[in-house]
Amino acid sequence: MLSTWLRVIRIRFLLASVIAVSNGLAISYWKYYTIDPIYAILTYVGVIFLHASVDLLNDYWDYKRGIDIATKRTKFSGGTGVLPENLLAPRTVYIAGLVFLILGASIGAYFILVRGVAIAIILGFAVIAIYFYSTRIVNAGLGELFVAIKGAMIVLGSLYVQNAVLEPAAIYGGAIVGILSATVLFINSFPDYEADKSRGRRTLVIILGRKTASTIFPMFIIAAYALIAGGIFFGLTKVYSLISFVSMPFAIKSALSLRKDPQGIDNIVTAMASTVTYSRITGFLLALGYIL
Numbered sequence: 001m002l003s004t005w006l007r008v009i010r011i012r013f014l015l016a017s018v019i020a021v022s023n024g025l026a027i028s029y030w031k032y033y034t035i036d037p038i039y040a041i042l043t044y045v046g047v048i049f050l051h052a053s054v055d056l057l058n059d060y061w062d063y064k065r066g067i068d069i070a071t072k073r074t075k076f077s078g079g080t081g082v083l084p085e086n087l088l089a090p091r092t093v094y095i096a097g098l099v100f101l102i103l104g105a106s107i108g109a110y111f112i113l114v115r116g117v118a119i120a121i122i123l124g125f126a127v128i129a130i131y132f133y134s135t136r137i138v139n140a141g142l143g144e145l146f147v148a149i150k151g152a153m154i155v156l157g158s159l160y161v162q163n164a165v166l167e168p169a170a171i172y173g174g175a176i177v178g179i180l181s182a183t184v185l186f187i188n189s190f191p192d193y194e195a196d197k198s199r200g201r202r203t204l205v206i207i208l209g210r211k212t213a214s215t216i217f218p219m220f221i222i223a224a225y226a227l228i229a230g231g232i233f234f235g236l237t238k239v240y241s242l243i244s245f246v247s248m249p250f251a252i253k254s255a256l257s258l259r260k261d262p263q264g265i266d267n268i269v270t271a272m273a274s275t276v277t278y279s280r281i282t283g284f285l286l287a288l289g290y291i292l
Contacts, residue, residue, distance in 0.1 A: 008082040008093060010055045016184070017051040018044065019283035020151050020177050024158025026290035027170050030238070032163050039111075043158050046107030049100045054130045056097030059083060060090055061134035071195035072265070076272040077188045078195075101130060111161050118166065122157045126150065141202045147185045148178035172236040176227045176286060180279040183220040186213070187258065187275045190268045214262035218255045224282065225251075241289035250278035 021044050029035050059080055062068045068079035082088050108123035129137060129146055137146050152174030159170040189196070189205040190213070197206050205213040228244055231237030254274035261267040 004082060004087045005096075008056060008059055008080045008088060008096075009052045010080060013055065014048055014051050015280060016151070016181050016283075017047045017154060019280065019287065020154035020174075020181075021047050021158045022287040023173050023177050023283065023290070024155040024170060025162065026287040027155070027167060027173055028159045028162040030290045031159075031167055031169060034162075036162055039161050040158075042107055042110070043161055046104050046111075047154055047158075049104030049107070050126055050130060053097050053100035053104060054133055056093055056100060057131065058134040060094045060097060063090055065199045065201075067192070067195050067199045067201065070198060071192045074191055074265070074269050074272070076269070076276060077191045101127065115161055115164050118160055118164075119157065122153050122160075125153065139200065139202055141204055141207045143189075144182040144186050144204050148175075148182040151178035151181040169231075169236045172227070172231055172234075173286070173290070176224055176231075176237075177283055179220060179224045179227070180283050183217075183224070184275055184279050186220060187217065187254065187268075187272050190214075190258070190262060190272075191265060210262040214258045217258055221251045221255065221278070228282075228286065237286075238289055238292070240292040241286055243289050243292075244282045244285040246285060247278045247281035250274045250281065254278060 021040075025035055025040055025043075059068070059082065062079050063083035068081070068084050071078040073079060073081050083090055083093060105123060105127050108119060108126070111119045112123065129150065133143070133146060137143060152171070155174030155177050156166070156170045159165075159167050186204060189203040190210060192203070193205055193210060196203055208216070225245065225248075228237055228241050232239055232241065251274070254271045257267045257271035257274065
């Protein structure tokens with residue numbers, strides 16, 4: 001049963017939120033030379049709860065709409081398969097999603113009391129967006145934008161909890177982390193193209209078409225690297241942040257694999273695997289660069 005719950009929560013993908021919080025804390029340490037360990041732990045826990053919530057609710061709604069039944073599941077896309085395999089009841093997954101949302105929001109509510117209105121704005125956006133992500137937001141083709149904003153707000157919020165300031169470096173670093181997360185979501189939409197389209201979902205890949213989407217995919221990668229390098233000149237990243245360019249071979253591999261055949265499942269899976277690796281390495285090394 002535990003393995004089933006870890007599967008439906010998509011435990012591996014929670015790493016994206018861990019990376020976002022880590023970047024916020026790293027920027028806090030870089031700029032203000034201190035980190036409150038209790039606040040840091042609470043931030044990690046709260047953000048992970050919220051991330052688990054969106055994954056659970058996404059699995060529920062994709063199953064209810066028949067998307068998970070119509071799509072071919074891969075290691076990185078097509079849902080967890082828990083509901084189509086009848087391993088858990090749909091209502092149980094939905095309730096679990098709401099419970100995680102409430103738990104995450106409760107930790108956020110505590111930070112509202114100690115840090116004020118800025119956290120209330122960030123938390124309010126998170127709660128509303130999480131609940132409507134799998135229906136209204138994705139249907140409007142705004143999934144990637146939501147994920148990018150979510151990543152940026154996690155970075156900014158993690159720093160604000162520590163120092164109660166709106167640090168420009170956190171806004172800038174948050175944009176980089178957000179792009180990394182959006183890149184993963186974007187490429188993971190390719191295998192679900194037909195299933196999503198047949199059930200009325202409008203992902204960015206559906207809006208652009210697979211050929212055009214595969215052409216603009218490298219722009220996500222170029223934008224992240226450009227922001228990392230460009231931020232050095234404005235004191236928003238550090239020269240040590242360039243260690244994140246170590247991930248470039250994975251970025252190149254993902255772009256070439258997708259460009260070769262944006263419809264062939266083997267090439268897409270290779271591209272997705274490389275993109276996830278690129279995103280994780282870049283995000284972690286970016287955080288490390290802030291504290292070196």
